[in-house]
Amino acid sequence: MEGIPSYVAMYLMFVFSTTCHEAAHAFVAQRGGDDTAYSLGHVTLDPMPHIMRSPWGMVIAPLVGLYTMGWPIGWASVPYDSHWGQRHPLRRAAMSMAGPVANFTIALVSIVILRVLLETGVYHLSGTGVRSGFVYLNDGVPSNSPLAAVAFLLSKLFVLNLLLGVFNLMPLPPLDGSGVAEGLSPRGVGSLYDRLREVPGHELLGWIAASQLFRYAWEPLDHLIAVALGF
Numbered sequence: 001m002e003g004i005p006s007y008v009a010m011y012l013m014f015v016f017s018t019t020c021h022e023a024a025h026a027f028v029a030q031r032g033g034d035d036t037a038y039s040l041g042h043v044t045l046d047p048m049p050h051i052m053r054s055p056w057g058m059v060i061a062p063l064v065g066l067y068t069m070g071w072p073i074g075w076a077s078v079p080y081d082s083h084w085g086q087r088h089p090l091r092r093a094a095m096s097m098a099g100p101v102a103n104f105t106i107a108l109v110s111i112v113i114l115r116v117l118l119e120t121g122v123y124h125l126s127g128t129g130v131r132s133g134f135v136y137l138n139d140g141v142p143s144n145s146p147l148a149a150v151a152f153l154l155s156k157l158f159v160l161n162l163l164l165g166v167f168n169l170m171p172l173p174p175l176d177g178s179g180v181a182e183g184l185s186p187r188g189v190g191s192l193y194d195r196l197r198e199v200p201g202h203e204l205l206g207w208i209a210a211s212q213l214f215r216y217a218w219e220p221l222d223h224l225i226a227v228a229l230g231f
């Protein structure tokens with residue numbers, strides 16, 4: 001897939017993956033006793049409640065990212081009761097972890113399906129045919145075929161969700177990793193996060209710092225992709 005169809009597919013994959021991420025947060029919070037997100041309709045795979053809550057992060061930013069870098073970048077969030085989080089730090093940690101787990105699950109399902117298709121000879125890791133995503137098509141299969149589209153979607157869905165899951169686990173607010181670390185750490189560490197949140201512009205600073213840290217995670221992720229594909 002190339003051009004506009006690939007951009008449309010990438011955007012739709014971003015919306016789907018982010019919706020699953022946020023719905024997982026809301027579902028685990030509701031199961032843990034906080035109905036805030038559930039009462040507002042966020043325990044759903046319908047992207048509209050998430051888009052309406054975060055239009056800049058779900059629509060504007062990813063489209064700009066696709067246009068400028070060829071890759072969607074964005075954000076979303078679901079509300080929760082901070083007092084509930086303080087009373088139940090482990091439940092809050094589970095809620096924070098649920099989003100990345102949803103992304104890792106999507107990535108796992110995508111790569112398993114791709115591996116099955118590789119093992120059955122539908123695709124190949126090398127060859128003279130057209131390359132789509134991580135794999136090569138059989139000779140004679142055109143680049144605009146449904147098989148090419150499936151290979152592209154599975155490859156990009158795997159990478160996108162692997163990146164989303166790992167990036168969100170960076171232990172810096174406002175990312176999910178800070179909620180996991182805060183919920184699992186002694187109370188003194190939690191108060192440190194409270195002080196960080198009092199810093200003006202802490203969300204933007206957290207994103208910038210996490211982006212810098214994430215560069216060091218790329219090489220291990222690249223190796224993981226190779227192992228998952230069987231290179």
